[in-house]
Amino acid sequence: MGKRVLLIEDEPNIIEAISFILSRDGWTVHTHEDGVTAMEKVASMPPDMIILDVMLPGRSGFDILRDLRSQEISKDIPIMMLTARGQDKDRELALRLGATHFMTKPFSNGEVRDHVRNMIGA
Amino acid sequence: MRQAAVAEAAGISASYLNLIEHNRRRIAGKLLSDLARILGVDPSLLTEGADSDLLDQMRSAATFTGDMVEIARTEELAARYPGWSQLIAMQARRLSVLEERVRALQDRMTHDPQLADALHDVISAVTSIRSSASILVGQEELDADWQSRFHQNIHADSVRLAASSEALITYLEVPSMEQDVGTSPSEQVERQLGKTAYHLAPLEDPSADLARFVTASGLKGAALQLYERVAKQYQADVAAIPLADFEPLCIASQYDPFTIADHFDVSLDTVLRRLASLPSDGQHPPMGLMICDNSGTALFAKPVPGFTLPRSGGACPLWPIFGAFSRPAQPIRQEVLVPDAAASRFLCHAIALPVGTSRFDATPVLHSTALIMPDPPQAAADPIEVGVSCRICPRSACQSRREPAIEGVTNQSVL
Numbered sequence: 408m409g410k411r412v413l414l415i416e417d418e419p420n421i422i423e424a425i426s427f428i429l430s431r432d433g434w435t436v437h438t439h440e441d442g443v444t445a446m447e448k449v450a451s452m453p454p455d456m457i458i459l460d461v462m463l464p465g466r467s468g469f470d471i472l473r474d475l476r477s478q479e480i481s482k483d484i485p486i487m488m489l490t491a492r493g494q495d496k497d498r499e500l501a502l503r504l505g506a507t508h509f510m511t512k513p514f515s516n517g518e519v520r521d522h523v524r525n526m527i528g529a
Numbered sequence: 530m531r532q533a534a535v536a537e538a539a540g541i542s543a544s545y546l547n548l549i550e551h552n553r554r555r556i557a558g559k560l561l562s563d564l565a566r567i568l569g570v571d572p573s574l575l576t577e578g579a580d581s582d583l584l585d586q587m588r589s590a591a592t593f594t595g596d597m598v599e600i601a602r603t604e605e606l607a608a609r610y611p612g613w614s615q616l617i618a619m620q621a622r623r624l625s626v627l628e629e630r631v632r633a634l635q636d637r638m639t640h641d642p643q644l645a646d647a648l649h650d651v652i653s654a655v656t657s658i659r660s661s662a663s664i665l666v667g668q669e670e671l672d673a674d675w676q677s678r679f680h681q682n683i684h685a686d687s688v689r690l691a692a693s694s695e696a697l698i699t700y701l702e703v704p705s706m707e708q709d710v711g712t713s714p715s716e717q718v719e720r721q722l723g724k725t726a727y728h729l730a731p732l733e734d735p736s737a738d739l740a741r742f743v744t745a746s747g748l749k750g751a752a753l754q755l756y757e758r759v760a761k762q763y764q765a766d767v768a769a770i771p772l773a774d775f776e777p778l779c780i781a782s783q784y785d786p787f788t789i790a791d792h793f794d795v796s797l798d799t800v801l802r803r804l805a806s807l808p809s810d811g812q813h814p815p816m817g818l819m820i821c822d823n824s825g826t827a828l829f830a831k832p833v834p835g836f837t838l839p840r841s842g843g844a845c846p847l848w849p850i851f852g853a854f855s856r857p858a859q860p861i862r863q864e865v866l867v868p869d870a871a872a873s874r875f876l877c878h879a880i881a882l883p884v885g886t887s888r889f890d891a892t893p894v895l896h897s898t899a900l901i902m903p904d905p906p907q908a909a910a911d912p913i914e915v916g917v918s919c920r921i922c923p924r925s926a927c928q929s930r931r932e933p934a935i936e937g938v939t940n941q942s943v944l
Contacts, residue, residue, distance in 0.1 A: 418653045420682040424660035431669065462649055491652035492645075513656035516663045 409433040410527050413454035415445050415471070416489065417463050425458065428516045429523060442466030446474055449481050456527045457481075458519075459506075461490035461497070469504060476505035485526040489514075538567045550604065570608065582832060583607055583618055585917065590621030592843075592920040600921060626713050647697045654690035658683055714751035719830060721746050721756060726809035727818075727831045732763050733772045739764055759829070763806065769795045770803045779804070779813065786878050786900065787860070797860050797880045801900040805831050817901035822894060823854050823881070833875075833903050845916040846929050850899035853881035857895055864905060864912040868923050874912060876905035 412429055416422050417440045426436045439448045442463030449457070457475070461468035468488060475481040485507040490497055492511075501509045508522055536546040539560065549564075584603055591598040607614040661679040665671070671679075722729075731737050743757045770793050782788040786800045793800070805818035817833030825844060844851070849863045861879045879899035887893055916922030919931045 418657060420657035420661065420686055421653065423678070423682060424657060424664060427664060427675070428660070491649045491656075512652050513659045516660055516667075 409435050410455035411435045411437060411452070412456045412458060412523060412527075413449065413452075414438045414458045415442075415448075415463065415468070416440065416458070416460040417442075418460075424516070425519060428520055432520050432524070434523065440464070442468070442471060445471045446478070449475065449484075450478075453480055454484065456523065457484055457486045458523075459486055459488055461488060461492065461501075469500060472501065472504045472506060487522055487526065535564070535567055539563050582834070583614060586618035586621055587614055588917070588921045590617050592918065622716070626716070629713055644700065647693060647700060650693040651690060651697060654686045654693060657686045658690065661686070714755050715827075715829075717748055717752035718755045718759060721748060721752075722759070722831070728806050728808045729760065729763050730808070732760060733767055735764075735768060735771070737764070762802070766799050766803050766806070769793060769799050775803060776807070776812075779807065784814070784816075784902070796882070797878070798882055798896075798898040801878055801880070801898050804900055815903060817903075818899070819850055819901065820896055820898045821850060822884075822896055825851065828896065833901055843918045843920075845918060845922065847913060847915040847927075848899070849877040849879040850897050853879040853897045853899070854895055857881045857883065857893070865915045866912040868914065868916055874904060876902040878902075 412434045414422060414425055414429075414436055416425070416438070419440075422438050422440070426438060429436045437448075437452065437454065439445055440463075443465035445459075445463070445466070459468045459471060459475075463471070468490070472486060472488065475484065475486065482505075486505070487508040487510055488501045488506045489510050489512060490501075498509045507526055510518065510522065532546060533543050536543040539546070540563070541560070584607055587603050587607060588600060591600045591603070661682045665676065665679050665683075729742070731742050732739070739757075739760055743753065743760050746753070746756055748756050770789070774793075775789070778789055778792055782792075784804060786797055786804065789804075790797050790800045802818065805816050807813045807816070809815070815833050816831075818829065818831040819827060820829040821827045848865065849861045852863070853859075853861050858880070861877070863877050863879075865875050865877055867873045867875065877899050879897060881895045881897035883893045884896050885894065914924060914927075916924060916927070919927075920934055922930075922934055924930070925934065
């Protein structure tokens with residue numbers, strides 16, 4: 408069983424595409440769509456890596472990122488932020504709050520796959 | 530040619546020449562032809578004159594360009610080339626309107642949640658289509674089920690993308706420019722009010738139909754809303770101070786706002802607004818009015834000759850309208866001296882009052898209302914010296930100066 412990637416994203420077709428790509432690459436992909444309960448999901452089953460969308464229903468990805476970095480259980484988990492807003496200030500905010508990588512939509516499948524490989528090892 | 534030399538050659542005093550220059554004395558006959566001969570211009574130029582609003586607008590326009598403009602020769606330019614001068618003033622106004630528009634659009638692009646959501650929707654659909662399509666054309670073989678799913682996803686996302694794009698285009702569509710080319714909503718309202726010299730005669734009747742009056746203006750959009758607000762306030766002021774009782778008291782009290790406020794038992798700002806709305810039938814002296822909030826932004830402006838404050842920012846902070854903010858609810862009566870060639874005097878009454886309900890520990894929003902009366906009959910012993918804005922103010926030693934004046938402003942030349 409491959410390492411676990413938790414994808415926190417609310418767009419069903421993006422979830423399906425990323426899940427497919429990463430599963431084919433050998434990762435076990437878990438998904439979660441709701442921002443409010445994202446922390447509970449992480450606590451119940453800490454993944455090896457998190458892909459976190461910024462704009463989620465109920466709660467901003469930035470707020471979730473801040474919480475993840477403040478919890479012992481998740482403070483060292485590699486986190487890749489996904490956002491449709493590619494402004495510099497968002498990138499700076501994500502990195503300042505502790506994101507490991509920041510990726511702007513639309514991205515290529517190869518980019519996602521390569522970054523996941525780099526972040527948790529092939 | 531200096532003012533004193535022109536006056537001497539024409540056989541008049543320098544102060545009388547000042548009045549002529551500022552359109553306060555009309556000239557004709559021999560004096561007109563003498564002055565035209567001395568100055569080497571056509572007599573018609575002197576009779577037409579350039580109104581002080583135009584000169585103020587030209588001087589304001591000069592602030593856009595740094596030090597390259599011979600601002601001391603503004604009046605000469607206006608007299609010799611009135612058409613070009615109108616063009617300069619008009620373009621400066623248009624530039625201000627366009628700057629406002631750009632700022633508003635910039636705010637909209639940056640902060641509008643509806644726009645952010647629409648763009649997010651478009652980018653999400655594009656992301657999904659790109660990923661799904663990329664999987665379909667990839668090297669790896671897909672079974673029929675997966676192929677079907679990604680095809681369906683692409684179809685669903687393309688439909689969604691089309692709808693989102695259409696909504697986005699509709700949202701970003703530039704509104705019709707026909708109604709407001711070259712003017713902001715505030716300027717449209719002021720132009721409408723200016724048609725009747727800010728006296729809204731139909732609303733002096735307490736039973737006037739406000740909605741019909743507002744609609745009849747022909748204004749649209751934001752200008753219509755602003756006009757409705759002004760008209761509502763006007764109607765409320767009429768109810769507090771009916772014209773029939775107001776006019777005789779104005780004359781009897783020599784337009785003293787405090788006497789009038791006591792008589793009608795109303796707040797001073799109501800009286801100031803009412804004074805500025807008196808009929809311009811020659812019975813009453815001209816009076817300007819300005820209302821601004823505590824950011825210094827003008828909310829309402831009725832001009833009088835010689836008095837122009839920038840609409841937003843850059844104004845001289847010494848005017849009583851701004852001084853009133855440091856003493857909320859305390860009326861100010863102050864005479865001011867403007868540093869133009871005529872050294873115009875204005876009597877100002879100002880008061881800043883809170884707007885809406887005060888809240889604990891919240892910064893109050895104040896509106897300062899100032900009535901500006903030109904040439905008060907009795908000169909104050911110690912008027913305060915004010916300007917319009919630093920760039921066109923010659924008071925080099927002023928402690929309130931924010932930036933240097935444009936070269937040429939410090940010495941006022943005449944004609």
